[in-house]
Amino acid sequence: MPLDVQTLLKRFREGDRVALSRVISLVENDHPSSPVILDTLYPFTGKALRVGVTGPPGAGKSTLVDHVAARMRTDSQKVGIVAVDPTSPFSGGALLGDRVRMSSVNLDDGVFIRSMASRGSSGGLAWKTFEVCEVLDAFGVDRIIVETVGVGQGELEIADEAHSTVVVLVPESGDGVQAMKAGLMEIGDIFVINKSDRESADTARRMLDSALELKPVKNGWRPPVLSTVALKGEGVEELHRKIEEHLRLLVTSGSIQHRRMEGVRAKIVEILRNRIIQSAWERNKLGRLIDAEVVSVMAGGSTPYKSAAEILRKTGQ
Ligand SMILES: Nc1nc2c(ncn2[C@@H]2O[C@H](COP(=O)(O)OP(=O)(O)O)[C@@H](O)[C@H]2O)c(=O)[nH]1
Ligand SMILES: [Mg+2]
Incomplete structure (x- = not known):
């Protein structure tokens, strides 16, 4: 089927999900039309705020993202979710909203889920993820949540593109130490001890909190440490509140505008x-x-x- 980019973009602008999915694929695969697409869509970007969610595999990131997205929907916000997870069963170009385990938001037509294939160099992946976010932004979503496994440098680069970064850890001892090693302590704006239904959750939270006290306060924001039980949706309201609080601070301080200018x-x-x-x-x-x-x-x-x-x-x- 020959590709008529202008027709595709017209359908995209009309809010067609299939067109959105197609456009993302073209951009993700570096199709020759990709520069034209990004150029045409550029005037419609700049509105979506990006939230990165990162942490070790199995910490409960996807479960939390699911809840936070559902919470954003109650504010009538449109939400894009980009999952960059080499271990996830749905990575490798699953169709938008297709085969994704995230449950409650799955069928909601105000949520657009996309998993990225984490092939190629890490720098390339970070750039691709950013471009996919630009496409979602142009589509008109208010929030974009990017889930990455926080284990290496490439993931840090991706997290760096987020406006606000949530680091998800679990109470098990050693997790905090791992987080420090992986550089997660530096990038987190909000920390979450998930699986707080387990013992030692309180200890973990306190330890993390005192470790963070050593961090200098950046732009009037001291990263909070929250407890959640993602499985039951506990603590999600507070997490959502903190995310919005931080985003608001970034908007009012001009920091988001500055970042865009640098970009x-x-x-x-x-x-x-x-x-x-x-x-x-x-x-x-x-x-x-x-x-x-x-x-x-x-x-x-x-x-x-x-x-x-x-x-x-x-x-x-
Ligand atoms: N006990 C408990 N299990 C959880 C909690 N949140 C998530 N899980 C489970 O942990 C596993 C990994 O969750 P997932 O969201 O896929 O983690 P991800 O790899 O960080 O995205 C799943 O089996 C979840 O059901 C929680 O708060 N408590
Ligand atoms: Mg996941």
């Missing part, structure tokens, strides 16, 4: 860099010059550094 700058620099390299590459027939230098290096007549300098000299750079 715009980074994007322009990235596009320029690619274009400049591409045009210089073609103009100077760099490919051929490089081929010749490779031969020279292999024959022992040069080194990669000398060759690069030689190419710059020849092209007058």
Whole structure:
């Protein structure tokens, strides 16, 4: 089926979920139409606030996200959920809203769930996740919740794109230590001890709270530590309240606007860099010059550094 991007985007703008799903796939897979799509949708972005939810596997993130999204729906907000979880059974390009275990919000047509395939480099995944968020934003969602497994650097990059980051831990001893090692302590704006139906939950909460006291207060916000039992929906109301409180602070302090400005700058620099390299590459027939230098290096007549300098000299750079 030939792709008519303009028709697809028209349906997207009319609120068609199938079109949304299709557009996300094109962007996620770096389809040649992806730059045009993102360019066309850009004027409609900038409204959605992004909440990252991260923590170790099995901590109860998905269960919590489900509840928080349902709570957001009671405020008539449209919610996008992006699950970036290599261990989740539904990763690998499940259709929007399809085969997702999240229960109560699943059939609600104000919730749009998407799981990302976590292939490719971690940096690439962070960027893709951000672009998918932009698409959801342009679709008109008010909140985007991004669930990531907080175990490595790539996940931290993704969390970095969120406006507000919720770190979910469980009471088991050692979890807090792991969190510190994984750098979760730095990125959390709100901490949650989930599975607080277990013993030692109180101890874990107090330990985390005192560890956080050492953290400097950032922009007038001291990260709270909350207790939840996601399975029963306990503590969700408070968690939702804190998320909204933090987002409100970010909006009123101008921090979100500032972040957006920095994002715009980074994007322009990235596009320029690619274009400049591409045009210089073609103009100077760099490919051929490089081929010749490779031969020279292999024959022992040069080194990669000398060759690069030689190419710059020849092209007058
Ligand atoms: N006992 C207990 N189990 C929970 C709680 N929240 C989630 N679970 C269970 O923990 C498991 C992992 O939950 P899930 O939401 O998939 O965790 P994720 O990997 O962090 O997304 C599931 O079997 C949940 O039913 C809770 O508050 N208490
Ligand atoms: Mg999950």
